[in-house]
Amino acid sequence: MADTRRPEADRRVDRIETRPRFSEADAIRLNNLFRGSDTRDMLRAVIRDGLAGDLAVVSSFGAESAVLLHLVAEIDPALPVLFLDTQKHFPETLAYRDALVAMLGLTGLRVLTPDPAMLAKKDDKGLRWSWDPDGCCDIRKVVPLARAMTDFDATITGRKGFQSNTRAGLPRFEIDKTDHEGRLKINPLANWSAETIEAWFDSHGLPRHPLVARGYPSIGCAPCTSKVAKGEDPRSGRWKGWDKTECGIHVPGHDDGENNLPPGYDPAF
Numbered sequence: 001m002a003d004t005r006r007p008e009a010d011r012r013v014d015r016i017e018t019r020p021r022f023s024e025a026d027a028i029r030l031n032n033l034f035r036g037s038d039t040r041d042m043l044r045a046v047i048r049d050g051l052a053g054d055l056a057v058v059s060s061f062g063a064e065s066a067v068l069l070h071l072v073a074e075i076d077p078a079l080p081v082l083f084l085d086t087q088k089h090f091p092e093t094l095a096y097r098d099a100l101v102a103m104l105g106l107t108g109l110r111v112l113t114p115d116p117a118m119l120a121k122k123d124d125k126g127l128r129w130s131w132d133p134d135g136c137c138d139i140r141k142v143v144p145l146a147r148a149m150t151d152f153d154a155t156i157t158g159r160k161g162f163q164s165n166t167r168a169g170l171p172r173f174e175i176d177k178t179d180h181e182g183r184l185k186i187n188p189l190a191n192w193s194a195e196t197i198e199a200w201f202d203s204h205g206l207p208r209h210p211l212v213a214r215g216y217p218s219i220g221c222a223p224c225t226s227k228v229a230k231g232e233d234p235r236s237g238r239w240k241g242w243d244k245t246e247c248g249i250h251v252p253g254h255d256d257g258e259n260n261l262p263p264g265y266d267p268a269f
């Protein structure tokens with residue numbers, strides 16, 4: 001009888017890589033490597049030299065998103081930009097998104113939408129935000145993003161340390177804790193001040209989100225975004241009245257016991 005066993009070298013390709021992509025030690029090493037370096041230099045190294053593997057920008061096209069998108073467009077306008085279309089955005093946000101994409105010449109926009117079957121089953125009236133915002137964010141943000149992330153090793157976010165108490169001390173590189181895949185989360189603007197952001201808008205002629213002038217310094221979905229008084233925490237207008245500060249794409253959300261998440265996506269709820 002013929003020996004059907006394959007040589008070791010052939011069998012090796014069958015093995016599935018299950019190790020996390022990056023470890024806490026990698027994040028520390030990258031933070032040390034770029035400590036004190038210019039944001040553009042850091043981004044160039046990450047994007048052009050592939051230090052963090054396959055990358056995507058996650059953008060809400062909110063109040064300050066233009067700054068990060070401008071920095072990225074200077075280096076690689078074709079870099080994938082993921083936008084979560086929750087179907088609850090202000091129309092102004094969608095118009096602003098399209099205007100910014102055209103102005104900056106971004107060619108990698110990917111619009112992520114909720115699964116229609118999941119919407120029909122769990123939010124058929126479109127009002128889940130009013131009684132279960134965590135569940136609504138899961139359906140409209142966490143799950144669509146998790147599905148898209150199977151293509152990527154790291155995300156670039158526009159988060160800043162000054163945005164709220166919960167984001168103070170934000171590092172430039174951190175491990176994405178929403179699953180066990182060990183992706184990197186890169187926050188190039190982590191240490192930028194509100195003044196630096198403003199100056200960047202002015203010096204590069206970047207357009208403002210139209211709702212900023214109407215009292216919204218942080219802009220998310222329409223039902224969950226309120227105006228903020230001068231001097232208040234800019235993110236205090238998000239989910240006003242709820243004990244909720246993030247949408248679940250930056251911290252774990254919650255589980256309703258049904259397996260809606262893609263393979264390998266196992267949030268620590």
Ligand code: SF4
Pocket residue numbers: 086088128129132133134136137138140141220221222223224247
């Ligand atoms: S921010 Fe509000 S409307 Fe948007 S997905 Fe979350 S709960 Fe739903």
